[in-house]
Amino acid sequence: MNIVSLLYRNAFRHKLRTFLTILGMTIAILAFGLLRTVISAWYAGVEASSASRLVTRSSISIIFPLPISYKDKIKEIKGVKIVSYGNWFGGYYIDEKNFFPNFAVEPKSYLELYPEFVLSPEQKAAFIRDRRGFIAGRKLVSRFGWKLGDTVTLKGTIFPGNWDFVLRGIYSGKYDTTDETQFIFNWEYLNETMKKTVPRRADMAGFYMIGLTDANMASDVSVEIDKTFKNSIAETLTETEKAFQLGFVSMTEAIVIAIQLVSFVVIIIIMAVVANTMAMTARERIGEYSVLKTLGFGKWHIAGLIFGESLFITMTGCAIGILLTFPAAKIFSSALSAFFPIFFVSVKTIYMDIISAVIVGIAASIIPTYRSINVRIADGLRKIG
Amino acid sequence: METKKPIVEIKNLFKSYRRGSQIIPVLQDITLDIAEGEFMALMGPSGSGKSTLLNLIAGIDKADSGTIRIGDVDITKLSETELALWRSSNVGFIFQFYNLIPVLTAFENVELPLTLTGLSRKQRKEHVSMALEVVNLSDRMDHYPGQLSGGQQQRVAIARAVVTDPAILVADEPTGDLDRVSAEDILGLMERLVHELGKTIIMVTHDPRAAKKAHIIKHLDKGVLNEYSQSAL
Numbered sequence: 001m002n003i004v005s006l007l008y009r010n011a012f013r014h015k016l017r018t019f020l021t022i023l024g025m026t027i028a029i030l031a032f033g034l035l036r037t038v039i040s041a042w043y044a045g046v047e048a049s050s051a052s053r054l055v056t057r058s059s060i061s062i063i064f065p066l067p068i069s070y071k072d073k074i075k076e077i078k079g080v081k082i083v084s085y086g087n088w089f090g091g092y093y094i095d096e097k098n099f100f101p102n103f104a105v106e107p108k109s110y111l112e113l114y115p116e117f118v119l120s121p122e123q124k125a126a127f128i129r130d131r132r133g134f135i136a137g138r139k140l141v142s143r144f145g146w147k148l149g150d151t152v153t154l155k156g157t158i159f160p161g162n163w164d165f166v167l168r169g170i171y172s173g174k175y176d177t178t179d180e181t182q183f184i185f186n187w188e189y190l191n192e193t194m195k196k197t198v199p200r201r202a203d204m205a206g207f208y209m210i211g212l213t214d215a216n217m218a219s220d221v222s223v224e225i226d227k228t229f230k231n232s233i234a235e236t237l238t239e240t241e242k243a244f245q246l247g248f249v250s251m252t253e254a255i256v257i258a259i260q261l262v263s264f265v266v267i268i269i270i271m272a273v274v275a276n277t278m279a280m281t282a283r284e285r286i287g288e289y290s291v292l293k294t295l296g297f298g299k300w301h302i303a304g305l306i307f308g309e310s311l312f313i314t315m316t317g318c319a320i321g322i323l324l325t326f327p328a329a330k331i332f333s334s335a336l337s338a339f340f341p342i343f344f345v346s347v348k349t350i351y352m353d354i355i356s357a358v359i360v361g362i363a364a365s366i367i368p369t370y371r372s373i374n375v376r377i378a379d380g381l382r383k384i385g
Numbered sequence: 386m387e388t389k390k391p392i393v394e395i396k397n398l399f400k401s402y403r404r405g406s407q408i409i410p411v412l413q414d415i416t417l418d419i420a421e422g423e424f425m426a427l428m429g430p431s432g433s434g435k436s437t438l439l440n441l442i443a444g445i446d447k448a449d450s451g452t453i454r455i456g457d458v459d460i461t462k463l464s465e466t467e468l469a470l471w472r473s474s475n476v477g478f479i480f481q482f483y484n485l486i487p488v489l490t491a492f493e494n495v496e497l498p499l500t501l502t503g504l505s506r507k508q509r510k511e512h513v514s515m516a517l518e519v520v521n522l523s524d525r526m527d528h529y530p531g532q533l534s535g536g537q538q539q540r541v542a543i544a545r546a547v548v549t550d551p552a553i554l555v556a557d558e559p560t561g562d563l564d565r566v567s568a569e570d571i572l573g574l575m576e577r578l579v580h581e582l583g584k585t586i587i588m589v590t591h592d593p594r595a596a597k598k599a600h601i602i603k604h605l606d607k608g609v610l611n612e613y614s615q616s617a618l
Contacts, residue, residue, distance in 0.1 A: 001493040002500055009488035291484040294445050295498045296473020298466060377445040
């Protein structure tokens with residue numbers, strides 16, 4: 001018998017109360033973990049962005065295109081290794097609810113610039129060769145059950161009409177943070193169609209993606225690109241890919257802040273619940289703690305018993321909560337794949353779960369411990385009987 | 386006649402409590418010696434200060450002034466932490482309501498004070514078995530307090546009090562919650578501890594039958610100590 005075994009048995013003295021507190025902690029950690037995962041998913045694009053890539057767009061707004069002639073001028077700037085370009089297509093498959101990101105890009109340079117999109121050399125060659133070809137991420141292909149060679153029709157919104165594409169490749173992500181729900185097709189197909197149907201919209205790129213020879217030159221190259229097109233009919237704004245992605249996230253920052261606040265409110269609520277449990281527990285045992293003190297147990301022993309019991313409850317709830325977060329995140333991921341293409345429980349989230357549980361366990365037992373160790377033994381003994 | 390060396394020496398002890406702005410004197414100028422191996426009963430009406438005196442002797446309360454010397458140690462000079470350490474090896478406690486930990490078995494309750502010592506698990510087991518044998522409860526060592534009668538629980542509490550082999554035992558109304566037969570049993574056991582193991586027992590009681598078992602009876606009234614003769618009971 002030792003103090004730890006007493007702590008453990010104390011924790012299960014009121015089985016229902018302990019069970020309900022652990023259940024509360026489990027639900028809180030599950031909710032906290034899922035909310036933190038939603039926030040991570042929100043920033044997934046930012047996380048996936050590279051420090052050695054820049055994005056150039058119209059300085060007025062992303063919706064204003066830039067002339068395709070900028071490509072060669074950008075290429076000449078010192079520090080630029082690769083230039084690719086593309087347009088946000090904004091089409092949907094069969095029904096508007098089937099949303100997924102779809103872009104028209106220059107295939108060769110794009111795939112060179114984004115090595116995290118992994119596909120076989122044969123599929124890569126087939127995609128570059130076929131102007132109506134497209135590649136799609138593993139998750140997107142699986143979502144709609146497409147097979148290589150299938151013709152897929154997207155309904156254009158920004159570029160109206162029905163657009164037929166042939167699936168030439170299925171990429172998988174090199175990293176966990178790589179989006180596997182994208183639909184990428186040949187910019188030439190879009191441009192040729194525009195030349196025929198709306199000539200004024202032809203030979204225009206929505207954005208340029210620039211690979212650098214050295215990531216440290218990002219700032220200098222950005223300034224140089226924007227300087228090159230200063231006072232032209234389409235001035236540019238060049239920023240790192242991360243800043244570009246953050247620009248999108250900042251549009252929805254209020255939602256992210258709200259989710260963050262809710263996630264912390266969940267923790268504060270469970271802290272109050274555990275504090276209440278520990279206050280009841282300590283009050284009931286004030287006599288016993290006095291008995292222990294008469295036997296020679298010191299303040300640290302009493303504090304250890306209360307803190308230990310509180311941490312035992314919160315850490316048990318935390319462990320169960322973490323275990324449940326994974327299947328719950330999987331369900332979320334499949335249900336919300338259109339909105340959160342990258343939705344997985346990160347190690348950082350697990351650490352935050354554990355830290356939260358430790359903070360809750362400690363904070364909830366501060367006042368009960370203070371009261372228990374400071375009560376006079378004679379007063380504590382009077383509570384018995 | 387040989388005079389026994391006092392194990393407890395109390396000199397000019399004062400203790401008062403504060404209630405709001407009012408100071409209530411509880412013990413007034415108490416001077417008392419208790420010899421080693423003596424069984425002393427402290428009697429007196431409720432609120433007379435007998436439990437307070439017992440708590441002061443046991444080192445679980447602090448006096449306003451005066452000295453309490455137990456053996457060679459003046460416990461009024463000890464800090465709270467030092468007192469806790471001192472209590473763990475020098476005093477055994479027997480309470481009216483037994484005060485056993487309900488989630489621990491009889492064996493574990495008796496073992497509890499030994500967890501503060503450096504004894505090995507095997508040594509602790511030997512000590513606990515011996516203590517339970519003294520109180521004749523070896524066959525109930527795996528029972529939880531809720532599975533024992535009041536008398537048996539008090540015997541477990543006595544085993545817990547003696548397991549560290551303290552010089553003095555303090556007992557606050559040890560028979561107060563027991564029926565007559567169990568009370569006799571416990572008092573008999575306490576007499577054995579004095580006669581066979583040489584323990585010094587200081588017992589607070591309201592019960593004249595319990596007090597009759599003691600060698601000396603002291604009477605406290607309004608914080609003042611008086612001698613009491615056995616024949617007066």
